[in-house]
Amino acid sequence: MKIDNEIDFSNTSFYKLIDVGNFEKLEKFGNYYLIRPEPQAIWQRKKSNEEWKNLAHAHYIRNEQKTSYRNSESNANGGWKFYKKTPENWIISIIEKNYKLNVKIALTSFGHIGIFPEQLTNWNFIFNTIKSLNIENPTVLNSFAYTGVASVVAKIAGANVTHLDAVKPIVLWAKENMENSKQTDIRWIVEDATKYFKREEKRGKKYNGIILDPPAYGRGPTGEKWILEDDINELLHTASKILMPNNAFLILNLYSLGFSPYIASNLIDSHFKYTKKEFGELILKSETEFNLPLGNFARITR
Numbered sequence: 529m530k531i532d533n534e535i536d537f538s539n540t541s542f543y544k545l546i547d548v549g550n551f552e553k554l555e556k557f558g559n560y561y562l563i564r565p566e567p568q569a570i571w572q573r574k575k576s577n578e579e580w581k582n583l584a585h586a587h588y589i590r591n592e593q594k595t596s597y598r599n600s601e602s603n604a605n606g607g608w609k610f611y612k613k614t615p616e617n618w619i620i621s622i623i624e625k626n627y628k629l630n631v632k633i634a635l636t637s638f639g640h641i642g643i644f645p646e647q648l649t650n651w652n653f654i655f656n657t658i659k660s661l662n663i664e665n666p667t668v669l670n671s672f673a674y675t676g677v678a679s680v681v682a683k684i685a686g687a688n689v690t691h692l693d694a695v696k697p698i699v700l701w702a703k704e705n706m707e708n709s710k711q712t713d714i715r716w717i718v719e720d721a722t723k724y725f726k727r728e729e730k731r732g733k734k735y736n737g738i739i740l741d742p743p744a745y746g747r748g749p750t751g752e753k754w755i756l757e758d759d760i761n762e763l764l765h766t767a768s769k770i771l772m773p774n775n776a777f778l779i780l781n782l783y784s785l786g787f788s789p790y791i792a793s794n795l796i797d798s799h800f801k802y803t804k805k806e807f808g809e810l811i812l813k814s815e816t817e818f819n820l821p822l823g824n825f826a827r828i829t830r
Contacts (some may be wrong), residue, residue, distance in 0.1 A: 529807045535648055535813065542620040542631075543645040544816040546583065546706055549573025553820065554580050556586055557583045557641065558620040558631050563587040564639060565606075566820070574816040584615040590638045606766075608635050619708060622648075622677070627684045629709035632701065641703060642675045644762075646810040646822040650739075650779055651681045653827055657777045658685035658737065666736035666775070671721045676714070678700025678739050683711045685715055688735065692724055694748045720748030722759060725766040737777045738767050744784040764799040771800070776830050781810075783823040792826035802828035 537544050540577040542639055544556040550573050553566040563707045581587075590606035617634035621644075633641050642766070670679045670685040676700060679691040683706070693699050706714050717724060721742070740763070746754035752805045764780075771778055777802065782792050807826035811819050 529804075532596070535646060537645070537809065537812070541752050542622050542624075543643075545645075545812045545820065546575050547575045547580065547816045548814050548820050553814075555645075556585065557643075558618055559622075560585045560614060560618065560633075562635075562641065564626070564641075565590045568821065569818075571818070574818070580610060580823055585612045586610050586635060588635075590639060591683055606639055607637065608805050622651075622738060624648075624652060624655070626659075626681055627681060629680045629684065629705070629711075630702060631675070632708065634701075643677060644822070645672075646812050647677065647741075647781075649810065650825065650827070651678060653683045653777075653779065654678055654681050654737070654739070656681060656682040657829060658687050660734060663736065663774045663775050667734070668737035668739070669735045669770075670739040670740040670741075671725070672743065673739070674698060674741065675703065676705050679714055680709050680711055682739075683714055685710070685827065686730065688713075688715075690735075692717045692719065692721060694718065694746065694752075696749070707748050718749055720752040721749070721750070721754075722766070723748070723765055725763060725770065729766055729769045734772050735770055736775055738771050738774050739779045740764075741779075741781045756782070760795060761798070764795060768799040772830055778828050780826045782825070787824055789826075792824045796826045798829055800830075803828045804829045 546554040548566055548569045552563055555562050563584045570755045583638055587609045589609055590604060617632055619630050623629050624697050631643055661738045666687050668682045669690045671692045673679055673693045676691055679689050682689045689766055691702055691714050698715050699718050742756055744756045780792055789808050805828045809821045810825055811821050813819055
């Protein structure tokens, strides 16, 4: 089933997309407004440059504005320009119907801030699906797991969570998010995802949930190179071997700009059997009514 997950944050306090255009987006995280690059926003913004600057606390200016911020090999050239007093980091509270967590926002040197708000629909899917599984203490593997919002949501829902990422400082950031959210006992792994999945297969390990959020490009902790188009099939093949045959779910996110939702769907169909599948685009709705697509997803349950 193809769906478009348009997310309207008008009734939330932790995030708002104010305006987007001219290869940038104006966002509000808690009490602070940030301007960041957005390579897909080729249209004209609705608010004036002066309005943007008057609202903004900080502006991340990248030397190559059209470079995707999810491509980890291409995101180091740039820096923050400050218009108002802004802390180095602060906490935002994500409060949904059935769960709450606290996430650290930080202005990193490469433009990331610690959260991808378009993933809200996936976080809700994770929570609701774990709660619906007919077992106690389901096991969840969150790979390319970044700062661990999905890991913490899965933990709050009652799962035994393994958090896998190749960058140790990012894993430490995820641990802070766990502690800030008053959770414990997430298992932290710093390793290349392909290597770890294969080792879990050899061990005969099985998971009730697998979350895959790979970048277009990346590096493992010992220099392993990740190229999405070249490596995703091998990873999904191994994932299919370690996902439980029932009482299970899987999420695949794709952020490569050239990919459509049907690519995510076809990848899933190549490797998995399922009871239910949904796929589509992750879309944020701005206060100026622009819809901003920020990636594709496919989710299955079985």
